[in-house]
Amino acid sequence: MFLSLYKRTGFFTLLLASLLMAVVGCSPQAAQPPAAEPAPQQAQTPASEIELMVSAAASLTDALNEIKPLFEQQHQGVKLTYILGSSGKLATQIEQGAPSDLFLSASKKDMDTLEEKQLILKESRSDFTKNELVLVVGKDSPLSVSSFEELGSDSIKHLAVGQPDSVPAGRYAKEALEHLKLWEPVSAKLVFGSDVRQVLTFVESGNAEAGIVYGSDAATSEKVKVVATANADWHKPIVYPGAVIASSQHQDVAQAFLSFLLSDQGKEILQKYGFR
Structure with a gap:
């Protein structure tokens, strides 16, 4: 009888232990603190341009x-x-x-x-x-002008130069022509450019038969040719x-x-x- 009771008691004890383990296994675990998220990286701000x-x-x-x-x-x-x-x-x-x-x-x-x-x-x-001052004509120009001294020739109807008051190339051109005593004689045929590149364009386009520009400007154009270079003594140093x-x-x-x-x-x- 006792043995039977022991067996039944042991059975219930084992059953109770199993139930307790099941309950513990099903119960929610203690909350774990969330893993710290990596701090967002600061965007690299490019240096101001x-x-x-x-x-x-x-x-x-x-x-x-x-x-x-x-x-x-x-x-x-x-x-x-x-x-x-x-x-x-x-x-x-x-x-x-x-x-x-x-x-x-x-x-x-x-x-x-x-x-x-x-x-x-x-x-x-x-x-x-x-820089230096040069006299240019159109690349295919039939003009036979080969010097500044010939600018008074009737074959030249329009001579392009920079505006002397604001364009240094025009100022140097005026000094050179005054030195040659040609400024007044050619004044009626002068075409003024707002800068030396416009002077070059006048000659390239044929709107002026000749023009006075810097040697550097003439070197950049395939539409003009240099026919003379001004003597450095005719104008202030460029x-x-x-x-x-x-x-x-x-x-x-x-x-x-x-x-x-x-x-x-x-x-x-x-x-x-x-x-x-």
Whole structure:
């Protein structure tokens, strides 16, 4: 009897233990703290792109266009923006507060004007290249003109030059013609360009039989030919000064660009386009 009771008791004990284990297994486990999620990575903010605004004489157009990708590659985050035109007009724009970081002039006179008004950093001013004055005619022109002295010839009905008041090339042309005592005799046939590139276009298009431009401009055109080079004694030296604008917010970068022009690489490119 006791053995039977023991067996039944053992059976119930085993059954109770099994039920308890089942209950424990089915009960929810203690909540585990959620795994810490990785902190979101902060987006890398790219450095602000610097737009360097360069006011430059129109005669520098081709050389500067070749320099642009080279300089930008060497100075990541810098974008060059060129404001091209006659040096006189560019100087006036800077005087009137137009945004600019660097001025590349085709004449000493226009740079002197800005320096006198303390609009440039005087210590940054440097002459970075030179040029010469040439007489051009259309490539297929039948004209037999071969010197400046012949510009009074009746075969030339229109002579293109830059506006002397604002275009340095026109100023130098006037000085040369005055030296030769031809300014007044040819005044009736003069066609004025707003910059030296427009003068070149007048000759290329046939709107003027001849024109006076820089040697660098003539070197870029396949539509004109040089028939004479002005004697350097006939006009003031054609030098190109560059200087950082005093109000520029990017003076270091502007100085770096000017230094590039003065480097061997910069000089080589300028010479390629006819500068001296």
